[in-house]
Amino acid sequence: MNTLRKFFLLFILIICSISILSNLIINNFEYLEIIDFFVNESTGDISTIVENKYLKTYDLNEKRIKRYYETSSMPTHVEWILNNKYTIIAESNGIIEVFNNDTSLLNYKINVTNESISSLTSFDDKILFTSLDKTVYVYNITKRKVEFQRKFSTIPTVAEFYDENTILVADHSGSIYLIDYSNGTEIKKLKIDNYSIIKLAIVDKNVYAFSMNGNIYVLDKDLKIINSFSFGLTIRDVAFSPSNENFAVLTLNNRIILFDSSPLKLLQELKFDSFSIKSLEWSYDKSDIIYINDGVNIYSLNIESKSIDKLLELKKPDLIKIIKNNNLIYYLSSNSEIGVFNIDSGIVENHFTFSEEVADFAITKNGYMILSENSGALSLYDPEGTLKENKKISDFKITTLNISPSEKFLIAGGWDNNVYILTLPDLKVYKKVENLHSNWIKDISINYSENKIAVASLDKKVSISDFPTFKNTIYVEEFPYIIWSLDWANNSNFLAMGGFEGILRLWDGRFNQLYKKFEIITAPIKVIKWSPDDNYIATGTTDGNVYIWNSKNGTLESTINVSNGEINDLAWSDDERYLYALSKGNLLSLIDLQQNSISLKSIIFEKGYSVSYRKNGEYTTNIPEKEENKFFYKNNPISLFEAVTFKRKESINIPVLEGPVINVSSEFLVSDKNNSLLLSIFDNDLITRVEILGQTFFVNSQSYYLSMEINPEKLKSNMLEITAYDNDGNKSTKYVHLKFENIYLQVFTNQAEITNDEGEIIAIASRGDILKLKGVLGDTYKVEYIDKEGYIKKAFVIF
Numbered sequence: 001m002n003t004l005r006k007f008f009l010l011f012i013l014i015i016c017s018i019s020i021l022s023n024l025i026i027n028n029f030e031y032l033e034i035i036d037f038f039v040n041e042s043t044g045d046i047s048t049i050v051e052n053k054y055l056k057t058y059d060l061n062e063k064r065i066k067r068y069y070e071t072s073s074m075p076t077h078v079e080w081i082l083n084n085k086y087t088i089i090a091e092s093n094g095i096i097e098v099f100n101n102d103t104s105l106l107n108y109k110i111n112v113t114n115e116s117i118s119s120l121t122s123f124d125d126k127i128l129f130t131s132l133d134k135t136v137y138v139y140n141i142t143k144r145k146v147e148f149q150r151k152f153s154t155i156p157t158v159a160e161f162y163d164e165n166t167i168l169v170a171d172h173s174g175s176i177y178l179i180d181y182s183n184g185t186e187i188k189k190l191k192i193d194n195y196s197i198i199k200l201a202i203v204d205k206n207v208y209a210f211s212m213n214g215n216i217y218v219l220d221k222d223l224k225i226i227n228s229f230s231f232g233l234t235i236r237d238v239a240f241s242p243s244n245e246n247f248a249v250l251t252l253n254n255r256i257i258l259f260d261s262s263p264l265k266l267l268q269e270l271k272f273d274s275f276s277i278k279s280l281e282w283s284y285d286k287s288d289i290i291y292i293n294d295g296v297n298i299y300s301l302n303i304e305s306k307s308i309d310k311l312l313e314l315k316k317p318d319l320i321k322i323i324k325n326n327n328l329i330y331y332l333s334s335n336s337e338i339g340v341f342n343i344d345s346g347i348v349e350n351h352f353t354f355s356e357e358v359a360d361f362a363i364t365k366n367g368y369m370i371l372s373e374n375s376g377a378l379s380l381y382d383p384e385g386t387l388k389e390n391k392k393i394s395d396f397k398i399t400t401l402n403i404s405p406s407e408k409f410l411i412a413g414g415w416d417n418n419v420y421i422l423t424l425p426d427l428k429v430y431k432k433v434e435n436l437h438s439n440w441i442k443d444i445s446i447n448y449s450e451n452k453i454a455v456a457s458l459d460k461k462v463s464i465s466d467f468p469t470f471k472n473t474i475y476v477e478e479f480p481y482i483i484w485s486l487d488w489a490n491n492s493n494f495l496a497m498g499g500f501e502g503i504l505r506l507w508d509g510r511f512n513q514l515y516k517k518f519e520i521i522t523a524p525i526k527v528i529k530w531s532p533d534d535n536y537i538a539t540g541t542t543d544g545n546v547y548i549w550n551s552k553n554g555t556l557e558s559t560i561n562v563s564n565g566e567i568n569d570l571a572w573s574d575d576e577r578y579l580y581a582l583s584k585g586n587l588l589s590l591i592d593l594q595q596n597s598i599s600l601k602s603i604i605f606e607k608g609y610s611v612s613y614r615k616n617g618e619y620t621t622n623i624p625e626k627e628e629n630k631f632f633y634k635n636n637p638i639s640l641f642e643a644v645t646f647k648r649k650e651s652i653n654i655p656v657l658e659g660p661v662i663n664v665s666s667e668f669l670v671s672d673k674n675n676s677l678l679l680s681i682f683d684n685d686l687i688t689r690v691e692i693l694g695q696t697f698f699v700n701s702q703s704y705y706l707s708m709e710i711n712p713e714k715l716k717s718n719m720l721e722i723t724a725y726d727n728d729g730n731k732s733t734k735y736v737h738l739k740f741e742n743i744y745l746q747v748f749t750n751q752a753e754i755t756n757d758e759g760e761i762i763a764i765a766s767r768g769d770i771l772k773l774k775g776v777l778g779d780t781y782k783v784e785y786i787d788k789e790g791y792i793k794k795a796f797v798i799f
Contacts, residue, residue: 024644037298127139431470484526529572540568544561659732
């Protein structure tokens with residue numbers, strides 16, 4: 001019985017540890033500022049911390065990711081113990097995660113505080129950490145228990161093991177404590193400063209203490225001050241050389257000051273006027289090399305020659321914008337590169353690099369590229385990248401471009417607050433509109449009939465004008481925050497607007513009034529895109545989520561978390577099934593809206609390199625196989641028996657692993673004249689069956705057409721669910737919202753109760769009364785009766 005119980009426990013542990021991550025492939029490059037980094041003193045590996053819930057460890061020799069750890073909140077500190085068997089990561093939410101580097105089945109979390117961990121160190125199998133909850137903890141990794149904890153009256157800032165049984169603790173008020181943690185006895189307390197002690201170090205049984213205001217103290221083993229030094233500059237970071245003979249102090253004014261540890265002597269001062277240093281660490285094996293971080297990359301500084309070399313290039317150009325054109329997605333990067341991503345193959349098939357700094361771009365239907373340059377010029381390139389036209393229209397940066405639906409006009413706006421209308425393809429200025437807004441132009445959109453233009457500005461206003469005359473301008477309202485994105489519908493005169501406030505609004509261009517203010521508030525809205533048939537609106541937000549809204553009733557249809565980084569842009573597929581989302585980290589995610597899941601992820605690198613991958617381990621890339629590990633890391637999430645097997649393929653065809661495509665209107669009006677719903681279903685292989693209203697239709701074909709008669713008696717709601725299966729076991733589901741018109745019911749019982757939403761009786765219908773059908777809910781019909789709407793049992797009426 002015990003054996004069975006142990007097996008069951010192990011099985012549960014394995015299942016709980018399974019994490020079939022969407023991040024099967026990890027970008028080797030950071031996309032947020034590097035806050036801090038740590039050097040493994042045994043291996044020399046470097047771990048970076050950014051504002052994200054993960055930690056990457058890099059191999060300096062091969063310049064690639066060696067390990068990848070996903071955490072529950074932003075990491076604050078890292079330690080490696082017991083010959084690198086464990087990686088200990090402290091986090092901002094107070095959790096400490098223990099990662100077993102031999103098997104992730106034995107990973108676990110230490111959860112003894114809810115406040116951020118402010119320092120972390122180790123000794124043998126014990127870790128010592130301080131928290132903003134004013135408590136110091138000693139935790140035994142092997143025994144998995146807290147061996148000591150003590151709450152202080154002020155916040156402990158840093159702690160170190162002094163020997164096997166004692167610890168040193170420094171606090172926010174400049175005091176140092178020597179504590180025997182084996183019995184909880186305070187051996188000594190000494191106040192040495194009036195400012196926070198931010199660093200403690202033990203060198204040859206002497207204690208080095210560093211205060212925030214620039215004081216350095218050396219104390220002997222009895223905690224008596226034997227030496228001190230003050231340079232009057234705020235200390236940002238401190239690092240000791242491999243054998244502790246020297247240490248470096250990083251000050252707030254971007255200087256590195258080098259000291260000889262014993263005696264405490266200033267050796268030299270290094271100034272960096274054009275190089276911003278965020279943090280520093282000494283090399284794990286070289287006494288003349290210091291690693292420094294500028295928030296973007298990590299460099300090695302030779303303190304003798306003063307030379308600086310890039311050690312790890314951790315930041316690549318960001319993707320700013322995407323535009324879908326047929327089966328291609330064009331993207332613009334922050335290093336003025338336009339790439340062409342093939343949707344069918346999942347690979348960047350072409351890329352162009354431009355010498356001028358590009359702020360925005362637009363693509364014509366025939367593949368001509370229009371670029372706005374930081375210099376205020378506009379350029380037109382043919383599909384092969386040959387310059388055709390170049391016109392300077394402003395002395396300021398042009399940040400926003402939009403092509404009119406007929407492609408007769410190009411509209412541009414930027415830092416000079418003006419809006420320019422140019423003719424295509426000659427780029428001649430047709431009209432310059434001044435004083436439309438009092439601040440930079442943020443976004444521009446033209447309606448489908450090309451007679452209205454909307455402009456958003458940093459002055460917190462949205463203007464709507466006749467196009468191209470710019471007459472009859474009205475201002476929607478003065479918003480409390482900036483509107484970042486706006487988009488006219490594709491087939492109607494509704495304008496969607498959203499920005500920092502996180503509220504989606506619809507403006508009715510026919511009556512020049514606010515039509516709808518969506519009730520759900522999200523994170524700030526970065527981008528808005530209408531679906532091709534205008535049934536849905538997609539919004540991308542700063543928290544990495546994509547929201548799909550029903551434009552008719554304003555309800556939120558679905559929320560898809562794409563990444564930890566903000567959403568920069570969106571692009572719909574023509575059939576509305578798929579939505580491409582561009583997020584921070586150059587991640588292009590293909591969202592299947594029928595499955596409400598992400599079917600494919602692609603990471604875009606510079607110079608036209610890319611990798612696309614699925615959850616089953618298939619991936620395709622145009623990077624040479626031997627160079628893969630310099631660009632991305634294949635992260636094998638564990639399964640019950642083995643890790644995911646990665647399979648490199650020449651290309652990835654998007655529909656291969658997806659269910660059948662169901663083509664049907666998302667709304668259908670059931671009337672006395674028409675109750676037949678037409679639908680078609682396609683698959684790249686064979687459709688096996690289709691299920692609707694409890695009926696199963698068996699199919700053995702790549703395509704299937706059906707005229708489905710809608711009988712309200714068989715309905716359970718106003719939503720019709722259609723499900724199709726293929727011979728690979730893939731499933732697709734689509735929902736059709738039903739509305740009813742001119743359909744009447746007759747009461748055949750003597751008396752029939754009509755109730756409201758709360759079940760209260762609001763009317764009594766008699767035999768022969770005629771009721772108008774409004775909807776279906778379970779075993780009731782929603783009806784209209786004598787100017788009242790309520791519910792009546794199906795059993796009481798007939799058609």
